[in-house]
Amino acid sequence: MKIATWNINGIKARLDVALTWIKEANPDIVCLQEIKSATEAFPGAAFEELGYNAAVHGQKGFNGVAVLSKRPFDEIAVRGLPGDATDSHARYIEVCVPRQGGVVRIGNLYLPNGNPVGTDKFAYKLAWMQRFAARTRELLGYEEPFFLLGDYNVIPEPIDAKNPAAWTSDALYQPETRAAYRALLNLGLTDVVRACLPGPGFYTFWDYQAGAWQKDHGIRIDHILASPQAADRLLAAGIDKHTRGWEKPSDHVPVWLEAELD
DNA sequence: ATGGTTGGTAGCCAA
Numbered sequence: 001m002k003i004a005t006w007n008i009n010g011i012k013a014r015l016d017v018a019l020t021w022i023k024e025a026n027p028d029i030v031c032l033q034e035i036k037s038a039t040e041a042f043p044g045a046a047f048e049e050l051g052y053n054a055a056v057h058g059q060k061g062f063n064g065v066a067v068l069s070k071r072p073f074d075e076i077a078v079r080g081l082p083g084d085a086t087d088s089h090a091r092y093i094e095v096c097v098p099r100q101g102g103v104v105r106i107g108n109l110y111l112p113n114g115n116p117v118g119t120d121k122f123a124y125k126l127a128w129m130q131r132f133a134a135r136t137r138e139l140l141g142y143e144e145p146f147f148l149l150g151d152y153n154v155i156p157e158p159i160d161a162k163n164p165a166a167w168t169s170d171a172l173y174q175p176e177t178r179a180a181y182r183a184l185l186n187l188g189l190t191d192v193v194r195a196c197l198p199g200p201g202f203y204t205f206w207d208y209q210a211g212a213w214q215k216d217h218g219i220r221i222d223h224i225l226a227s228p229q230a231a232d233r234l235l236a237a238g239i240d241k242h243t244r245g246w247e248k249p250s251d252h253v254p255v256w257l258e259a260e261l262d
Numbered sequence: 263a264t265g266g267t268t269g270g271t272a273g274c275c276a277a
Contacts, residue, residue, distance in 0.1 A: 009277085010269050034277085036270060061270055062277095113277060121276095153277095169264095207277090208267035251268075251277085 001099070001261040003029040003106070005149035005222055007205075007252035011035040011066075014250055015043055021243055021254060022050055028070050029097060031108035031149045035064035042066060059090035065108045065150070067095050074098050077105065083131035091128070099261050102144060104230070107135075109150035114171030122171050125153070129180040136187055136225075145230035145261060148189070151252065152223045154181045156191070159200035160220035172221060184225060192224040192257050196237035205252045206244055213244055222255045233260040 004027040008014040011032065022030065030052070035042060039058035047054055052068040057079045067073075074096040081092035091110040096103040109132065114125030139146050155173045158164040167173035185191060193202065203218025212218065226234060240254040 013269060034269095062275090115277075210263090210266055248268095 001029070001104070002027045002256055002258050003031075003147060003149065003224075004254050004256035005031040005033070005108070005151075005224060006254040007033040007110070007151040007222060007250060009034050009036070009250040009252065011037050011043060013248065015046060017243070017246060017248060017250070019046060019050065020246075021240065022047070022052075022068075025240065025254065025256065027256060029106060030068040031106065032066045032068070033064075033108070033110035033151045035066050036061060037064055055093060055095050057090045057093040063090045063110055065090060065093045065110050067093060067106055067108050069095070069097050069106075071097050074103055078135075081109075081128065081131050082135055084127075087128075092132075104261050105139065105142075105144060105146035107139070107146065107148040107150075109148060109152070111151060111153045113153050114177065117169065117171050117174055122174075125171060126176055126180060129177075129184075133180070133184055133187065136184060136189070140187060140227060143229060144227070145233060145259075146227045147192075147230055147257070148225040149255075150223070151221060152181065153221055154178065154223070155219050155221055156181050156194070156223075160203075162203065162215075162217050162219070166217075167219070172219070188228055189225040190228075190231040190234070192226050192231070192234060192237050193220070193239065193255060195231075195234070196257075197239070202239055203241075204239055204255055208251050222252055224255060224257055226257075230259065230261075235259055
């Protein structure tokens with residue numbers, strides 16, 4: 001089973017690019033972030049023509065997440081990250097996909113950017129990460145295979161940036177941000193891309209500005225975390241960097257894994 | 263080099 005995540009930065013502006021990549025990569029499950037679309041405005045029919053079912057948690061203008069799956073969903077477990085009824089941002093959706101002998105649970109997240117540091121936006125990011133950790137602890141209690149995929153907006157380590165010094169004042173690289181990400185891993189999760197592609201030079205985002213792509217001034221902020229039961233079935237992982245060079249690209253590229261889950 | 267680019271919305275904000 002091939003499972004992917006991609007921050008597409010607007011589904012309406014990126015529909016052709018998204019369809020081109022899906023035909024090329026042929027994933028079984030795709031998690032999309034920043035669809036910037038209301039749920040009812042999501043172009044689900046275009047993906048259904050390629051054989052996918054869509055689960056959408058959208059919002060007009062900003063944020064928004066969607067899961068595409070060739071297999072029909074058993075259930076949409078969660079729309080919106082639990083733990084704060086006043087949080088109106090559409091940043092999390094969780095589905096269960098059937099497999100032989102059970103399900104594989106898919107959590108699709110768009111973690112807050114948090115810039116600028118020192119504002120309520122940064123406080124919201126850290127609070128969101130605490131709530132996400134709480135949900136993760138619940139899922140670990142089920143002792144089942146699950147993956148948490150998405151745009152984490154976290155640069156975990158210095159090797160995850162071409163030029164770490166350029167990010168020292170950024171919310172993506174603050175000590176508190178990195179500590180919260182480490183705390184997630186310390187619950188017992190595996191950073192799938194780090195495990196399969198150790199070492200520097202693997203990035204998932206290049207800013208549109210200042211020639212970041214041309215200079216390979218990238219960062220690794222799109223991650224896949226696996227539960228122990230999922231990590232045991234891991235086969236491979238990759239980053240489809242070439243899509244950043246396409247016409248009208250997203251500033252993020254797809255990240256994927258293959259696992260023995262039938 | 264505290265710059266500059268993109269998408270969605272509406273006459274700026276988020277990233």
